[in-house]
Amino acid sequence: MSDSVLQPQAAAMGESRTSPEVRQTYRRIAWRLLPFLFLAYAVNSIDRINISFAKLRMARDLGLSDTAYAFGATAFFVGYILFEIPGNLYMQRVGARATLTRIMVLWGMVTALTCFVNTPARLYIARFALGVAEAGFFPGVILYLTYWFPSWKRGRVTAIFFMSGFVAGMVSGPLAGAIMTGLEGWYDMKGWQVLFVLEGLPAIALGVFAWFWLDDSPSHVTWLTDRQKVIVAEYLRLDQDSRTHESQSFGLVVRDPRAYVPGIVFFALYSGTNTVAYWMPSLLQEGGITDLHRIGLIASGPYLLALASMYLLGRSSDRRLERRWHLAATMLTSAVSFGLMHVLQANVLLSTVFMTIGAAACLAAVPLFWTIPPAFFSARAAAGGIALVSSIGSLAAVLSPITVAAIKARTGSLYVAFDVIGCMLLIGTVALLAGIPAARLRERQ
Secondary structure, three states: OOHHHHHHHHHHOOOOOOOHHHHHHHHHHHHHHHHHHHHHHHHHHHHHHHHHHHHHHHHHHHOOOHHHHHHHHHHHHHHHHHHHHHHHHHHHHHOHHHHHHHHHHHHHHHHHHHHHOOOHHHHHHHHHHHHHHHOOHHHHHHHHHHOOOOHHHHHHHHHHHHHHHHHHHHHHHHHHHHHHHHOOOHHHOOHHHHHHHHHHHHHHHHHHHHHHHOOOOHHHOOOOOHHHHHHHHHHHHHHHHOOHHHOOOHHHHHOOHHHHHHHHHHHHHHHHHHHHHHHHHHHHHHOOOOOHHHHHHHHOHHHHHHHHHHHHHHHHHHHHOOOHHHHHHHHHHHHHHHHHHHHOOOOHHHHHHHHHHHHHHHHHHHHHHOOHHHHHOOOOOHHHHHHHHHHHHHHHHHHHHHHHHHHHHHHOOOHHHHHHHHHHHHHHHHHHHHHOOHHHHHOOO
16 A cells, blocks of 8 residues: 555544654564564574584584485475464464464474484484474564554564574674584584584573563553554554455465465575575585684675665665565576676685675565565465465475585586576566566555
């Protein structure tokens, strides 16, 4: 819905989007929810990708080949996909507080217990269990934000939430390097074992804290005034009213071919971000960099650049109420940069620069993408629709590690794998522009 339509409706309830009372209401909600969700997603991101750094030492101890490592990375997403949609639908029944508490405590426990794996097979089991434990967290938070913020606030709110993942990407490398080198031999454990233990405990603590801090919805909280609750309810009602003419159940969404288009776009994006997260340390090591601290610092570069650009993208997208072309331009930048990596591989500096730009663009595109599914699906189908899109995208996480490992085994080069990812991003860009009409999103904004 455009500003010109929303403003008169908001004025009818006595408030405009720019009034001090509205700004104060959403500022209070943001300060209550976003710091906790920011920290939780940062820990989530660290616990998910720490295997990429552990692999640099764990591979030797477990006799882990690149193919076996790819299967270990994939096992996580098999468990994640199987339980993601049921988890999000179940959250609607039991509430966000209970769901997020359970998820965080379980994934923290599984992460810490991964220190005991001593064979590739046990690593597969541990990663599968982590996927099961973590399933529903990300789409659950995306859904949870729709309980509090109307569509015209979600670009910036989603960007702030995703910033935590980029901060995690920036610190996870140096942190992993410091733990694995500085705490080698702690309680007779290998450095990679200490890494899993120390990075699993914060999730458990946050899960316990979530039970006392989060609320399921705005209607019964004690930290908003009655007037502020009315403001939140009215703006959410305006969003829902704009979608009732196409309201669908989850069953109808699954049978609607259009519902899979956002999933295809996310599949392409996730192929890029997943390859960056799980293979960049190995690519840097193959380039002749052996020091773990240096690998960690270089690997944090794309996240730093993405952090600097994503908020500006979200802000511009919110101001113009335009999502498709902002996202398409960002995906295209990533695709071209990944292609130039291969062309310039003889020049290590330039190749690394374009790897950083391509990875940063791909990462920055993800929060922008996640403003689309909540607007694309009706309020009735949002929980299942968001989880469906996330599950389709997560298939990329199952396929991309295996594909990258197979390409490397056949060609001896990770650069060819990034060429393939660039082609996927081009396909995703075409699917976005051809399969998601601007009018379909504009009706919901």
